[in-house]
Amino acid sequence: MSKDKFTILESTCVPLPLENVDTDQIIPARFLSATSREGFGDNLFRDWRYDHNGNPNRDFNLNNPRYTGKVLVAGKNFGSGSSREHAVWAIYDYGFRAVVSSFFADIFRNNCLNNGLLPIVVPDKFLKDLLSLIERKPGTEVRIDLENQLFTILPTARSVSFDINSYKKECLMKGLDDIDYLLSLRNEIVSFEALKK
């Protein structure tokens, strides 16, 4: 089944300058009882975004009106812990289309790629500079060019290239789905099973 295509994204950013943000913070377990993929964005970062009375925490960057955009920029080792794909659904449902960090947890990164959310790994120093630039100038726009694997901070024209395997890149650019691909291999899988026995 086709998904949204990702080619070029220009957007402002929301900074989250914390390390080791785990998927329990992204979407706490008590919101995992739903049986559909929709609506998780309301509870994205729930316990950081709202106090225990349900009022928005002013200190949290998602509640800061100066920070908007489709790109989340987060500290090192983002998405560790639980394999819950709900974390990616929540980030996507909230409106983000890319997450930038210097390091992602493996399962989270796979989950991103399977849902059209682009995880971009940039060097530590670049990330640090980007976070402080966004904090100084909240309207800073960035440009993500998936085809050329280039992340650019537009006002300064500072660029960095990022890695993505070419299969996943093609899937994202064309909005293709892994399952369609695997289903096309069913005969090959049946032969493999026979051989294995």
Place this chain on the structure above:
Amino acid sequence: MEPKTLFDKIWDSHVVRSIEYGPDVLFIDQHYIHEVTSPQAFNGLKERGIQVFRPERTLATADHNIPTINQHLPISDELSRKQVEKLAENCRTHGIELFGLNHPKNGIVHVIGPELGYTRPGMTIVCGDSHTSTHGAFGAIAFGIGTSEVEMVLATQCILQPKPKKMRIKVNGTLQKGVTAKDVIMYIISQLSTGGATGYFVEYSGTAITSMSMEARMTVCNMSIEMGARGGLIAPDEVTYRYLKALPEIAETFDWAPLILNWRELNSDPGAVFDRELEFNADHIKPMITFGTNPGMGIAIDDAIPTLDDIDGERSTSFMKSLDYMGFVPGMKLLGHPVGYVFLGSCTNGRIQDLRAFAQLVRGRKKAPGVTALIVPGSKLVEQQAIKEGLVEILEKAGFELRQPGCSSCLAMNEDKIPAGQYAVSTSNRNFEGRQGPGARTLLASPLTAAAAAVTGVITDPRELID
């Protein structure tokens, strides 16, 4: 022939096809599913109008979102009830075996898979749960996946997966009195940090590992993900074969001799190359406890929390945020700190050996006043065994009661929540903010350390309470 690692041997024999500059198409021998991460995958199959490809390679249980008392009553939370019902409906539709709530084989997915003999050496195993690494204890490649990947496996019995790098961690030496498998893995994670093994699949070896029981090996492999590893595995040996042959569920199912002959090939060849190798000495490992909000923030129980001088500048914000959440300060000692809750259970430490260790320490003692203890067996079989061995009687005499099986307070999806601000010594695997309930403060530790806290009401070195 070029020497191969154990991991390569299993992985390579399951590759259906390799995509150039892309992931491998990996065949999956055993797929475990549960109520929380599967419904959206089944919805996907429905939208495509397809059935589960190999239902006989799929096993389902309800564990994450179920109560651990009064399991015979309908689940009171409506969303949770519907989710558990949805699993049953999906299993019926697709002909998948379900050990659901109240089934005599029900339990935590990573406890029942091994104890019922579904997990065996040389297999590839996945589940929509990061602690799937547990099954690596049998010499299997087992790792956690997301729901899109659950759908892939349901649809084709295959998954698209880039091959990870390989790391070997050797632990030689002898564990000291009061030091358990939980302390070993918590020590390793404290050395590597919470992301230190990301991108790697870990093979554990060395005398301290090979002298462990299967239950202890599962505890070690279980927490591989807590240092970021895709999974962890241990080469099968006599301990593994003995364990499997003794399982009543499969004892008569297999012709063991030829199977074991094949399994003897499942080890890393001399000279096999790992991307990274580490070695630790078990003699130096003490009972461990965490002080922060990720499993890498662990110390020996008699040590002090690091000071800011020990933390490099860029990490100090996250470090202080973590300590603020826990109500601790840099440099403080944890011994003697009051504890209101104790949790024994989870896929890390909810097996019979863990209940035995806890019971051994509390035997002849009394639960400290003011401590609330949640003692949760990992499965119905563990529960039955604990009754049979008289562990429940020991626990009850000491003022504890056994709940019914489930994931319970490990992730607190059900009512088993630790109240905000309270400290809990927990045998589970994650001390993230709010993991055991909003505002809850988790201190990860072994079953012995949990028992020591339960009878004293404060953080206590278990070595002081055992002979």
